[in-house]
Ligand SMILES: Nc1nc2c(c(=O)[nH]1)N[C@H]1C(S)=C(S)[C@@H](COP(=O)(O)OP(=O)(O)OC[C@H]3O[C@@H](n4cnc5c(=O)[nH]c(N)nc54)[C@H](O)[C@@H]3O)O[C@H]1N2
């Protein structure tokens with residue numbers, strides 16, 4: 001068995017160091033780290049100019065996470081965080097992966113570089129083409145590249161043999177035109193990163209509160225009585241959320257964290273934009289920390305509901321009866337389910353003492369304005385939808401939905417992942433969307449559903465699809481079951497990636513491959529002698545503009561909008577009913593079409609210019625649940641799975657030095673880890689039981705649906721994690737995730753609960 005398959009990143013470093021995880025986050029070390037990153041990869045004047053425009057009203061949206069900007073006051077010095085600066089430095093680097101770079105290294109040699117080295121090779125400057133059987137990518141003209149794609153698409157027997165993936169950085173304008181091209185071409189095969197991310201949230205929230213997005217805005221966080229943060233690590237992934245939580249604390253709120261790991265960012269926070277706070281040592285954020293077992297959340301919620309229901313029945317006024325009567329249906333069925341709860345089994349499953357659960361129960365009983373936030377710790381679970389529906393049950397029982405200071409808060413990942421969905425990047429858009437799109441442009445938009453991410457991988461692997469186009473992202477490394485995904489891509493006749501930086505998906509390719517370099521968000525987008533801007537939607541449904549300020553790294557880059565429109569023209573020809581090039585010359589025309597097709601964008605061109613942004617309609621926020629004002633309780637069954645002694649639950653997560661598959665550095669400062677990524681965090685007692693010593697080399701195997709999947713030569717490190725739970729970094733551990741292990745209803749790969757066994761490896 002090969003232990004160094006080229007589609008898996010080689011190890012970056014073997015000098016792994018582990019110290020005690022810190023209990024404080026941000027503060028001075030974060031400022032120092034930001035400066036270091038900027039200085040290392042960018043010219044200082046360029047870095048300074050860009051950082052002053054990030055997340056400002058006349059600037060560009062941070063290419064990092066989707067956390068919203070404050071409405072009124074913004075820091076004049078900088079409205080960003082350490083990891084936003086890393087995202088900026090990554091995109092606005094001076095280094096170039098130009099045609100000379102691709103001539104120097106063959107695809108084989110590039111695939112022997114680590115993800116870190118690949119990303120650090122710089123920005124792609126020219127379109128590159130890999131001919132059938134060739135060893136090196138070579139520069140190609142844009143026209144030739146477009147023609148090659150158009151020809152390939154025309155050769156397909158059926159439009160459904162093409163797959164069009166989207167990552168979540170693409171602007172609204174680019175996403176809308178991309179979706180339009182794909183529908184005009186004739187398919188709904190639009191898998192996206194959301195399929196692997198918040199799909200479970202979208203599904204659960206649509207069914208219960210009537211809209212697949214969160215119900216809260218930023219000011220709600222400031223004024224909530226109680227904020228419960230489940231399965232999320234904001235210190236690393238949404239650092240600006242910490243300043244909202246700080247405001248909540250200052251206003252007298254209480255914060256509870258539910259997470260198998262004691263994440264430093266949730267414990268204690270020092271706001272870098274408040275010098276006084278830095279001097280006084282910052283603020284304790286979390287009042288109660290529940291170190292739940294992996295996927296113990298549904299059991300915990302069930303235990304909480306049972307205990308609260310008992311108090312309600314004993315005569316306390318726990319539930320909001322008036323709200324339940326006026327705004328919900330299904331209470332009796334839910335009540336019967338709660339009464340039948342096996343409390344002991346739930347306590348055992350979640351791994352939290354009954355007394356600790358009582359502390360949270362007491363808080364929920366007494367508080368009226370409750371917000372529950374969550375991210376990947378809940379969504380990437382087999383019962384992710386059920387857990388989120390149980391969260392909605394709890395909020396509905398408390399009347400904590402659709403009023404100030406209360407509601408649902410799924411915290412989104414990519415900076416425009418929510419906007420892309422609003423624009424129609426979904427394989428299952430409703431018929432009403434297709435009707436409007438068809439009417440706006442004068443064609444018949446296909447209504448049959450397309451493939452999501454998991455289905456796309458299977459379709460390519462089975463030969464049902466042979467053309468793959470990636471609008472951003474890194475499909476190979478982000479997807480589950482790396483070996484299968486690699487085979488799937490390699491089976492294609494053509495793979496195409498619109499990218500800013502080289503990544504592993506360029507190296508595991510179809511018979512022919514193209515890399516189309518695009519402008520990043522930080523860069524000036526000039527079309528027809530006019531500076532264009534685009535728009536994005538944040539995690540709380542607010543749409544605002546984004547305008548790049550830096551000169552593009554190369555003259556030969558196109559914007560994503562231009563690439564899509566050029567492909568439209570190459571495929572359909574100049575006389576097509578859609579005047580593709582007109583849209584790429586003037587993005588206002590795209591916004592006019594968005595206004596025609598997507599609800600909530602009335603007077604889009606005016607509103608986007610006049611304001612710092614506008615909120616899209618959110619019926620749940622106004623208690624217009626499911627159109628009728630009635631939200632649905634759901635009955636969610638808990639399935640307890642017992643495993644043999646040798647088996648562990650493994651979660652895959654992000655370090656502090658990465659953006660998904662882009663590796664910024666080899667440290668994970670908030671977890672006390674430096675100089676390495678191929679590691680497994682394990683409880684010390686489990687290590688002793690298995691006879692493992694600190695940093696012992698191991699192989700890890702998973703066995704879902706009867707197939708053995710493995711990762712090799714990882715180092716075990718002792719960590720404060722519940723017994724029988726393990727953690728490893730994404731994407732290194734992705735080969736363990738089975739394509740068939742997916743969340744019920746949302747089809748999201750289960751990346752947070754992989755059943756594995758550990759095998760001692762021999763030191764080399
Ligand atoms: N700097 C930076 N920012 C990012 C990203 C990045 O990679 N880097 N990625 C962006 C994207 S696309 C996304 S989706 C978000 C991701 O944001 P997060 O969801 O915060 O990211 P993960 O690292 O996957 O962390 C999941 C958290 O869930 C916890 N967890 C795991 N399993 C369970 C469980 O069973 N129950 C509970 N209660 N907790 C669990 C883990 O301990 C961890 O703290 O961040 C976005 N922002």
Ligand SMILES: Nc1nc2c(c(=O)[nH]1)N[C@H]1C(S)=C(S)[C@@H](COP(=O)(O)OP(=O)(O)OC[C@H]3O[C@@H](n4cnc5c(=O)[nH]c(N)nc54)[C@H](O)[C@@H]3O)O[C@H]1N2
Pocket residue numbers: 166167168169170193194196197198376380413414471472473474475477478479480498499500501502503518519520521560652653654659660661662730731733734737751
């Ligand atoms: N095991 C495991 N797997 C996971 C996860 C997990 O927690 N565990 N998380 C899942 C989640 S939440 C997500 S969102 C996905 C992420 O999946 P993706 O979105 O596919 O992956 P990214 O790593 O964000 O994509 C990075 C690449 O995007 C390109 N890029 C960067 N900026 C731009 C731009 O402005 N335009 C264009 N066109 N390209 C750009 C660069 O070339 C870069 O290499 O991964 C999922 N996979």
Ligand SMILES: [Mo]
Pocket residue numbers: 193196197198412413414
């Ligand atoms: Mo994500």
